[in-house]
Amino acid sequence: MKICIVGGGNLGTAMAVDFAAKNHTVNVLTSRPQDWQRKIFASITTSGEPAQEFSADLNLVTSDAAAAFDSTDYIFVTLPSHVQAAFAEKVAPFVNYKTKLVMIPGFGGAEFLLQPLLKRGAKLFGFTRVPYIARLKQYGKSVWFERKPSISLAAFRGKDTTSVVRDMEKLFTVPCAATDNYLSITLTPSNPVLHTSRLYAMFGQSDSAFERNELFYAAWNDKASEILFKLDDEVQAICRALPEVDLSDVISLKIHYESDTIPALTKKLRSISSLSKILSPMKQAADGWRPDFDNRYFKCDFEFGLDILLQFAETLKLPSPTMNEVMTWYRHKTGNFMRAVKLSDYGINSAEDIYKFYGGANSMQKTLVLIKPDAFGKGHAGAILKIYEDAGFKILAAKVMRMTPELAAKHYVEHIGRPYYPALVDFMTSAPIMALVLCGDDVIKKVRELNGATNPAEAADGTIRKLYAEDKTKNAVHASDSETSAAREILIFFGAYEIFD
Numbered sequence: 001m002k003i004c005i006v007g008g009g010n011l012g013t014a015m016a017v018d019f020a021a022k023n024h025t026v027n028v029l030t031s032r033p034q035d036w037q038r039k040i041f042a043s044i045t046t047s048g049e050p051a052q053e054f055s056a057d058l059n060l061v062t063s064d065a066a067a068a069f070d071s072t073d074y075i076f077v078t079l080p081s082h083v084q085a086a087f088a089e090k091v092a093p094f095v096n097y098k099t100k101l102v103m104i105p106g107f108g109g110a111e112f113l114l115q116p117l118l119k120r121g122a123k124l125f126g127f128t129r130v131p132y133i134a135r136l137k138q139y140g141k142s143v144w145f146e147r148k149p150s151i152s153l154a155a156f157r158g159k160d161t162t163s164v165v166r167d168m169e170k171l172f173t174v175p176c177a178a179t180d181n182y183l184s185i186t187l188t189p190s191n192p193v194l195h196t197s198r199l200y201a202m203f204g205q206s207d208s209a210f211e212r213n214e215l216f217y218a219a220w221n222d223k224a225s226e227i228l229f230k231l232d233d234e235v236q237a238i239c240r241a242l243p244e245v246d247l248s249d250v251i252s253l254k255i256h257y258e259s260d261t262i263p264a265l266t267k268k269l270r271s272i273s274s275l276s277k278i279l280s281p282m283k284q285a286a287d288g289w290r291p292d293f294d295n296r297y298f299k300c301d302f303e304f305g306l307d308i309l310l311q312f313a314e315t316l317k318l319p320s321p322t323m324n325e326v327m328t329w330y331r332h333k334t335g336n337f338m339r340a341v342k343l344s345d346y347g348i349n350s351a352e353d354i355y356k357f358y359g360g361a362n363s364m365q366k367t368l369v370l371i372k373p374d375a376f377g378k379g380h381a382g383a384i385l386k387i388y389e390d391a392g393f394k395i396l397a398a399k400v401m402r403m404t405p406e407l408a409a410k411h412y413v414e415h416i417g418r419p420y421y422p423a424l425v426d427f428m429t430s431a432p433i434m435a436l437v438l439c440g441d442d443v444i445k446k447v448r449e450l451n452g453a454t455n456p457a458e459a460a461d462g463t464i465r466k467l468y469a470e471d472k473t474k475n476a477v478h479a480s481d482s483e484t485s486a487a488r489e490i491l492i493f494f495g496a497y498e499i500f501d
């Protein structure tokens with residue numbers, strides 16, 4: 001497979017070397033390509049066994065998204081939430097309906113932050129949890145990681161996951177499960193509740209500096225477990241308030257960590273050996289160690305992860321005192337009272353809206369195209385389809401047919417009575433045409449730009465009419481000129497069952 005990995009942190013580097021070692025072609029998109037070497041060294045541990053060392057060569061390390069994305073099967077995005085919106089804006093021109101984005105991990109608001117890419121037809125998949133525990137040894141050069149025994153993912157808006165699951169098993173070489181709805185990913189009680197509860201327990205009680213940087217998991221305490229259980233309960237309440245989505249995969253932490261009391265959870269989190277060396281997001285100050293609010297544990301897991309959960313609770317009018325308490329502490333501590341993601345900006349104000357947002361079908365704009373008798377008869381259909389496909393538009397329906405005068409009257413209803421109308425109908429019914437439904441971002445306007453001016457003498461160079469039209473009547477193609485006419489015209493030529501969106 002040809003893979004692009006976005007982000008050169010712990011997980012990105014581990015995936016890059018893991019996939020490259022399995023002979024996949026790996027491109028890395030990073031802002032710091034100059035700090036990378038082509039050969040990456042890895043050390044992988046499997047619990048209880050000595051570390052295995054290996055290395056593998058990357059295909060390309062670049063800051064150029066066009067080059068990094070070029071004909072890749074999957075784009076893995078490991079960027080933290082707080083940079084995802086800027087990323088989406090920057091790379092949108094290089095994304096279309098063929099793009100498969102895989103978020104590692106999938107929670108933290110990707111389904112909102114990456115909307116510019118989804119509007120262009122990209123498909124979004126998210127991992128429930130991270131596939132490894134990974135730590136860089138040296139940036140751009142070497143990494144240590146340990147595989148999780150299994151992975152699971154969901155597609156945003158019910159895209160078929162069968163082939164993606166198969167590909168993920170090939171890439172990660174562990175079993176992969178698929179969960180029904182992306183909402184399960186967003187509600188997974190992972191970092192957004194795990195990191196926030198520990199940090200609030202650590203820094204929320206007192207303002208004094210710490211003598212050292214505390215171990216994050218190995219020094220986990222009962223206060224953190226108590227908050228974590230409360231947050232976990234509030235997440236489970238959100239799931240219960242959304243009975244129309246199957247959220248049975250959102251497993252309570254009590255079950256996930258097989259611990260149903262506070263001391264049992266503390267003991268469990270302290271004893272996970274692969275997490276034992278992880279430190280807390282702290283930095284050294286004059287008087288000792290203090291929280292590093294720029295760290296992604298704060299920026300992502302509070303501002304995105306937990307605040308999005310809190311907004312689900314608010315939308316569903318559920319009491320969520322602990323989420324509120326923890327978020328309020330963070331906001332006062334950082335002075336940041338702005339919501340990074342506002343669900344209402346995405347039309348989410350009720351349970352119904354949540355179902356709609358996560359269950360919605362393809363909402364991309366559609367247009368009707370006719371390849372007229374002249375261009376179709378001369379065998380230009382293939383070339384014309386290629387122009388549309390190369391521009392990133394997807395063919396949802398296509399048929400070869402002959403227009404009847406009745407059909408022409410329906411389609412060209414606005415032109416009845418015009419001096420050119422009889423000639424237009426004669427021409428359109430003279431030989432077969434090809435009718436198409438295309439979809440994509442801004443497809444109505446853009447297809448008309450690709451077609452060029454009605455009169456080929458005035459059509460711009462490179463447009464379809466400049467290339468293939470003969471005159472004002474025999475002008476090669478038709479395309480709808482507005483959303484209203486697209487909706488009307490599509491139904492003249494196609495039944496809903498013939499449109500594959």
Ligand code: ADP
Pocket residue numbers: 415420424453454472473474475477478479481
């Ligand atoms: P477009 O196809 O670019 O949307 P119109 O909707 O104005 O253009 O016209 C519909 C079709 O009628 C044109 O594509 C062309 O085939 C025909 N037509 C329009 N104007 C003329 C004209 N002045 N002379 C001959 N044919 C015309």
Ligand code: MG
Pocket residue numbers: 479481
């Ligand atoms: Mg028109």
